[in-house]
Amino acid sequence: MIKTRGFAVQDENAVFEPFAFERRDVGANDILIDVQFCGIWHSDIHQAKGEWGNSTYPMVPGHEIVGNVSQVGSAVTKFKVGDIAGIGCFVDSCRKCSACEADQEQFCKVHCAATYNGTEMDETTMTFGGYSKHYVVDEAYGLKIGADQNLAAVAPLLCAGITTYSPLKRFKVGPGTRAAVVGLGGLGHMGVKLAVAMGADVTVLSTSPSKEADAKALGAHHFAVTTDKANLKPLAGSFDFILDCVSADHEMDMYLKMLDVEGAMVLVGLPENPISAKAFSLAGNNRILAGSSIGGIKETQEMLDFCAEHGITSDVEMVTPDQIERAYDRTIRSDVRYRFVIDMKN
Secondary structure, three states: OEEEEEEEEOOOOOOEEEEEEEEOOOOOOEEEEEEEEEEEOHHHHHHHOOOOOOOOOOEOOOOOEEEEEEEEOOOOOOOOOOOEEEEOOEEEOOOOOHHHHOOOHHHOOOOOEEOOOOEOOOOOOEOOOOOEOEEEEEHHHOEEEOOOOOHHHHHHHHOHHHHHHHHHHHOOOOOOOEEEEEOOOHHHHHHHHHHHHOOOEEEEEEOOHHHHHHHHHOOOOEEEEOOOHHHOHHHOOOEEEEEEOOOOOOOOHHHHOOEEEEEEEEEOOOOOOOOOOOHHHHHHHHOEEEEOOOOOHHHHHHHHHHHHHHOOOOOEEEEOHHHHHHHHHHHHOOOOOOEEEEEOOO
């Protein structure tokens, strides 16, 4: 076993303390990653605080991991020592079910091994995340990252990037598409960058007039404040696609009415309470209301390659491990533009 250390919470009070634990030895198909950077995502906070009802302690969060490959197993061909590798939201799956065979391992019908607060494929051994010094992962679930990139700013792509890229690809957003992004936060700012790079005409829909300058700086072509009812009428039927990145409770019907014929609104934010929409808002214009999760390994690698080609990274603020709790508090207050990343190198 490999002795390592990280930062863990012991209960729902989410107080982080140094934590010594062990990773498995590097097997024939494994790589050992020396973690350099790990993003902080809102799901980390929910799970650290026990808000989703599935938390197991002690917990080392973190599933936006970028680091240096320091050891490879005897059968590894995808990576070599010195490469940069990433780990996203899961680290293994059964590899045999219909979902895995369709490159959608995140929906594995047997068991998808979460990067943290989950279990390995034996469904017994706990997984600990990227707020740590090392991670051992099968090469098939590692992601290749170019060493010439801003690695800290790449880390959030492992969750926020694929969460927004996947629905944009699924609904064929591209040249000629009129796309809107609801909410300009950790997910929304990635949605804007990706949709613009794909060639869409992009509008940011926000309740905050102060975010217009940021939206335009990120590449958005248009900006509308949705709290001003005078702005809503001209938007009726004006979009082919809406990416809803808001995790607070909000109205669906107002946005659905902005969709043109057979337009789609996709939810990637996770409001706490059940959502509701009027049937007429969906039946009118044959509108689609859908949800989207992360992508599989193949699609995540595709996203990383697309971002590298187009120079897309996340806008980040760096913190050190002793600042994690403060970063959590600021994330809850939406006091970050747009993602916190922990410097784990030291």
